[in-house]
Amino acid sequence: MPSFDEFISESRIFKDRDVLSPHYIPDTLHFRDHQIRELMSSLAPALMGKKPRNTFIYGKTGTGKTCSVKQVSRKFDEKAEGKARIVYINCRIHNKPYRVMLKVAKAVMEGFDKQGYGLPHIYERLLEWAGTGKQVLIILDEIDMVKNLDELLYMITRANDELEAGGFSVIGISNKLLFKEDLDPRSKSSLYEREMVFPPYTANQLQKILHQRAELGFQPGSFTSGAINLAGAIAAQESGDARYALKILSRAAEMAEEADKGKFTDAEVKAARELVELDIVREAIDKLPENHQVVLYAVARLSLSGSRYARLDDGDDGYLFSGEIYEEYTSLCKKLRKPPKTARSYRSYLNDLEMLGLLTCVESGKGIRGHTKLIKLGHPPRELMKIVSKHLEE
DNA sequence: CCTCCACCGGAAAGCCGGGTCA
DNA sequence: TGACCCGGCTTTCCGGTGGAGG
Structure with a gap:
């Protein structure tokens, strides 16, 4: 009689798969101290009841934009005590003014979860709510995906003009540098009150990041230091994208596991790279109409x-x-x-x-x-x- | 030099499925 | 139930565009 232990036994390679996922937010983010501090100083006024400046964050994929912002907003929530709210919105999903405002309304006001209200109604309700002196920070991740962004930004500035107390501010995140060109000049100046750049990671930095994740995510002794460094070097050469580097690492680990090896090395990392390229193409095609x-x-x-x-x-x-x-x-x-x-x-x-x-x-x-x-x-x-x-x- | 070719891409209007409210 | 609302995807319409052909 086989035992279930055989099938639920611990992996020889993986200790915690979540750590390797792109959505994981580590406690310490390496090489982003400067950006995190800047962002915190940017948002701090909201904790004192004042409207912070709108901020635009630019950086290529996998440069830690979302991670940093999420970490900061966690800290923000701990301090906010009902004076202010911070709402994270992924604009890939909420890609219209209506959807963004609806999402904000739902996040901020309890019991507001009906669809079918018109945009003006949602707007009025939000004004009433913020008018009691509350600051609302709206994080728009992948802001370039929003259609009629001008309309949305205009609505937000108008809201601030109408309010005696409280207010709305925007933190826009994007990996497209050119996108601001087709923005209305007025929205441009309002969105770019503050601008931050996240540079791509260098090979050394990626290697340190990968080591950090590997310690947490893999069993001790299941990888060589050289394999990690190689993955970091490859990713740095391609684009400095940490997400890509992590994908290579996970794939290499999976390969070792399937081959029933106890550890992965340079060889697995090299092979994983090819697989990841194809994975990326496949993912893109899968989502296509x-x-x-x-x-x-x-x-x-x-x-x-x-x-x-x-x-x-x-x-x-x-x-x-x-x-x-x-x-x-x-x-x-x-x-x-x-x-x-x-x-x-x-x-x-x-x-x-x-x-x-x-x-x-x-x-x-x-x-x-x-x-x-x-x-x-x-x-x-x-x-x-x-x-x-x-x-x-x- | 003018006209034609073989397309390009913005704007606007139409259709459809899914949802709400009274 | 009918009147609305939304988003996504189309189609229709139409003013470009730069080189080839005459």
């Missing part, structure tokens, strides 16, 4: 079945013509018994796919009649087709 996937598949098919290619001046070649991809897309749709979307929609899909780095587009230049886009795949076509087709079969 159906039509985007079909377009991606069309591009992959054409880049295999050597149709017409364009060559650029700098010698870069293998670009496909937008018009031909659209034809391929429509015929694929017919095979799948789905009505194809218009060319205008197709153009938006292309742009979305480019944003995600799944393909590259360039404007056509000399040698090509008319004016069009030339498109190339960002990843090996066979891998992409495998991933997409799995999804398209329902």
Whole structure:
């Protein structure tokens, strides 16, 4: 008779998987002292009943923006004692003024959980609430995802003008430097009262961070110091992204575990890197709506079945013509018994796919009649087709 | 030099599914 | 139940754009 102990036995590698997850917030955040202090000084006025300045935080992915802000807001909550509230909002989910305000209202006022109220009603209720002298800090993570951000920021400034006491302030977080360009000048100046930058981590810093997590997350003796340093070096070379570094580490650990080894080394880390690259592509594709996937598949098919290619001046070649991809897309749709979307929609899909780095587009230049886009795949076509087709079969 | 090509992408309006309130 | 509200996704409309062709 087998014993359950066999299956619930402790992992030889993992001690605490949560520590390796990107959502984990360590007690001490290395190399962010300066930013954390600055942020705290920025928010401190709210604890004395005054309105803090709006703050904009910029930094690439995996530079500890969200982590630092969350840590600071924890500390803030401990001190606030009902005088002030801090609300964290992920704008990927709450990406419209209405949704943001609704989320704020729900977080701040007990019993406010009905949808279906109009924005003006929510606004009035929030004004009444804050008007009793309370400070509301709204953290907008991935603020560039908010549509009509101008409207939202304007609403907040207007609220502050109407209030005798209390107020609203915004802490915006983004990894896009260019996004402020298409902001209304008035919103720009209000959002950028204070600006903070989170630089990418260097190899040394990443290595120290990874060591810290490894001590907490892995069993003692289950990893070599060299493996950790290698993971840090790879990630630093790519982008200085701590999240990416952690992914490599987790993957390497999983590989060792599956191979029933007691520890992981440089070899596992090197192999894990490849897997993580594919993981990232797969995650991006999984979240894609159906039509985007079909377009991606069309591009992959054409880049295999050597149709017409364009060559650029700098010698870069293998670009496909937008018009031909659209034809391929429509015929694929017919095979799948789905009505194809218009060319205008197709153009938006292309742009979305480019944003995600799944393909590259360039404007056509000399040698090509008319004016069009030339498109190339960002990843090996066979891998992409495998991933997409799995999804398209329902 | 003018016109045509083969597209581009913004704005606005329409449709749909999911929700609330009285 | 009907009148609203919201967000997401489309389609329609339409004014560009830069090189090729004549």
